[in-house]
Amino acid sequence: MKCSEFLTELTSYLDGVLDEKTKAELENHLSWCHNCYVVCDTTKKTIEIYRDSQLYELPEDLRGRLRSAIMTKCQQHKKRGPQSV
């Protein structure tokens, strides 16, 4: 496997959807190509850091206010009929 082929397969590899043969070829490539190993490892870390970051969590008080505003509007909509959205 060449470096360019590794890049093509990187997303499927990280998502765990590669077939066994391609996965073995990719892992063999990673075992000797340091640059691709670093790209793979740091890309995986990038995804994990964002996934675990709790960026833009909805605070509970705001959450409650939004939910009650949504339900009030839904009930108004129900009274007015289906044309109002």
Added chain:
Amino acid sequence: MGAIQNKIVGPVSEELSLVQAAKRGDDSAFEELVRRYDRNVFRIAQHITQNREDAEDVVQEAFLKAYGNLQQFQEQSKFYTWLVRIAVNEALMKLRRRKPERTVSLDEDIKTEDDSLPREIADWSPNPEQQYTQAELREILSKTIQGLPPGFRTVFVLRDVEGLSTEETAAALELSVPAVKSRLLRARLQLRERLGRYFQRRENGDGKNGEPKGAEVKTGDAPSGDGNQ
């Protein structure tokens, strides 16, 4: 090095029962759907709009639209995917209003295939996120993802932050599966490269007090596949 584990959103069969009850007019069932997905919709909306007030509006408008159009929901896809599609459209509309000088669409950003090839290959420090406080890290992550074009960050957020499958992301964004895969790869690689400015292993010290490396650092060592076997 293994695959990434995705977040799982609640069981599908339970979701369907709630949707069916809501369709019959049970508002408490709809409220349960709001409770189940409001955090996800807020995160997606804030990632796209990069503005908290807009994200709050999107949450309200998306759920209200879902409520008003519930009878049209065919139950062939997950309710959540359908809701995400509504929310993404609302968020993009907000972005267009806020940035009228630029056309914002998921179809922009088509550039050459080489624009995301890794240029900066230096390794990161072990546990790089621990070099920063929680607040600093949030600032870095937020600033970094803001630099991505909306079409890229939307795909990244749906796939990697919210854990939708490639097919669900394609359905929610009305894109083809190959388009989702291509944008996801480029989004991941661009974020990786930009975060590297903060997380790279430093020659001197732990890097916490050093200036992030500049955006212009290039090694010229991108894997090319030529003569590198």
